[in-house]
Amino acid sequence: MGASLAGAKAAQALRLDHGYDRPITLIGDEPHLPYQRPALSKGYLLGTTEAGELDVLEPRFYSDQDVTLALGAPATGLDLDARRVRIADGTELPFSQVLIATGSRARRLDLPGADLDGVHYLRDRADSDRLGTALRDAAHVVVIGAGWLGSELAAASRTLGNRTTVIDPLPTPLYTVLGDRIGGLLARRHRDQGVNVLTGDGVDAILGTHAVEAVRTITGRELPADLVIIGVGAVPNTELAQAAGLRVDGGVLTDEHLRTSHPAAVAAGDVARHQHPHYLNPVRIEHWDNAVVHGTAAAATLLGKPATIDHIPYFFSTQYGSTLEYVGHPTAWDRIVTRGEPGIPGFTAFWLDRDTPVAAMTIDNWGAADHLRTLIAAARPIESPLLTDPETPIQTLLPTSNAVTVERVQR
Ligand SMILES: Cc1cc2nc3c(=O)[nH]c(=O)nc-3n(C[C@H](O)[C@H](O)[C@H](O)COP(=O)(O)OP(=O)(O)OC[C@H]3O[C@@H](n4cnc5c(N)ncnc54)[C@H](O)[C@@H]3O)c2cc1C
Structure with missing residues (x-):
């Protein structure tokens, strides 16, 4: 089915x-x-x-x-x-x-004006066909929700030359997944491309008579819009x-x-x-x-030959020509460490829970995700200088290599 x-x-x-x-x-x-x-x-x-x-x-x-x-x-x-x-x-x-x-x-939003012409959701091919045509005719686009999908749609809208706002009640894009620091980095990437990133504010209503004309936020801002995309999960x-x-x-x-x-x-x-x-x-x-x-x-x-599925979740996203790959599904972390410089291919962030990497995200770094996955599956603490040093290949941190996995917990 x-x-x-x-x-x-x-x-x-x-x-x-x-x-x-x-x-x-x-x-x-x-x-x-x-x-x-x-x-x-x-x-x-x-x-x-x-x-x-x-x-x-x-x-x-x-x-x-x-x-x-x-x-x-x-x-x-x-x-x-x-x-x-x-x-x-x-x-x-x-x-x-x-x-x-x-x-x-697509999760629907029960908002005044959500049924106006010019309001789009995206789940299937027919949605994408309609949205693609509408984005080419639009001028002012508001994307509601700055999760993975909303972030990609803001990037796509901007790539097509529209004035674009992405709005989310949380402090940064992807705040619950990435946290403040890396979410903030993604917000800067959008802003550098000319997207208006409005965080810490929600949508109160979509305004218009038959078609969308504006979006009113909870704090009372009114954003002109002829196309609204709702991407809220x-x-x-x-x-x-x-x-x-x-x-x-x-x-x-x-x-x-x-x-x-x-x-x-x-x-x-x-x-x-x-x-x-x-x-x-x-x-x-x-x-x-x-x-x-x-x-x-x-x-x-x-067929009655059950296999156990223990793969570490992996997600990829493309925004402004860059590919972000995220590995893991943590419920908690206490620290984030990074290697490389944001904006330079290979930049990687690690989410740590008591020194154990529980998630990682890498940008424009093809081939690294498999190693990151193995690293997270191992669920072992690693000294953060090794994680943050771009000269230390991730492979050498994996449990099968001779490298340094840390015995800190035992110590
Ligand atoms: C716009 C978009 C972009 C995405 N981008 C990424 C990405 O960059 N990276 C990533 O990792 N993931 C991405 N995803 C997520 C990924 O596509 C999904 O996780 C994946 O499609 C899930 O596959 P599935 O087989 O579970 O279900 P689906 O692909 O959702 O397919 C389920 C099918 O079942 C049909 N169906 C439902 N009910 C019935 C019924 N009663 N009878 C018959 N058919 C029914 C549905 O209509 C649908 O055709 C994206 C998803 C969307 C929508």
Whole structure:
């Protein structure tokens, strides 16, 4: 259920890795072959990435591998004991195992004026097509929310030459993920590009008669706007799972193998909140990489050969031609240390909890993320001069090398 990134990766692994030769159907409410979303706020929106480049798998995969595509109508009912899915077109499909990969949707803001013409959300290809056209006709753009998506959209709007404001009630962009110092650095990057970054202020109302004319903030500022983009997070599409009686709490709850509370159902990708061996609580991760890892692992679990999923979450973002890669999913840290200079490729920040790196972000540093991931998975304290010294390759800090991991805790 969900002709999604996770769903397509599961189908691929079932056929190619496990040799599964019984019927597979991908049910998708969108009319498209399973596609990847990251470019919807980047290259595809800006016109530098073609639609075909979004495909998760070669279009011929589905016919070559005899995977049935039931596209353009949502699944509307799931009966786990009878093992049947109902589709909106009236079809009922029997199954032995179902993968719930329904992803997430844009969180809506209940604001006066949120239904005016010129107010956009971004989740799917149709949204990106509409937004791309609107951004080219706009002059004054206000982006509500300075998370990853809002930050990318502010960058895209500015790249297209619009006067752009990004507004967020927190002190910096991505404040809850990155904290004050690194969030502040991202705010400076936006400002250097001419974006008006308004933090510590929220939106009170979107103003206009039929179409957007302005945005009024809680502190009473009025920002002219002919296009408003709301990017305030996503909510998992759990309704069918919940109605089917599965345990749902901020996502479909799964064990470390993606098994849900019913033996006939597995969940993967954005919709799954999975018991992650590295973290104490179940986690729900809205990252491209997570959907790939989950989808592939789900195939094994569907076949009763459950793999444990303990990968450290990884997210990438492109803004103003630079790529930011963030690794980890910490709930707490007490210190941030950095190596290199902001603005110079290779700059890296480490979030430390009692000297143990729990997250890292690196900018324009291809290839480093895998090492950072290993570093964080090791969950061992490291002397911060080693982390901050650009001359000390990250590889030498990894547990498998001879290097210096620290025995401070033991001392
Ligand atoms: C604009 C945008 C930019 C992003 N950029 C990045 C990035 O730069 N880096 C990164 O790491 N991640 C990024 N992400 C996140 C990443 O794309 C998601 O984590 C990933 O797509 C999740 O994949 P999924 O397979 O779980 O679900 P989805 O990709 O959400 O797919 C789920 C599919 O299931 C369908 N569906 C839902 N309910 C039903 C139903 N009842 N019946 C049938 N079909 C149904 C949905 O319509 C959708 O087509 C971005 C996301 C968006 C929206």
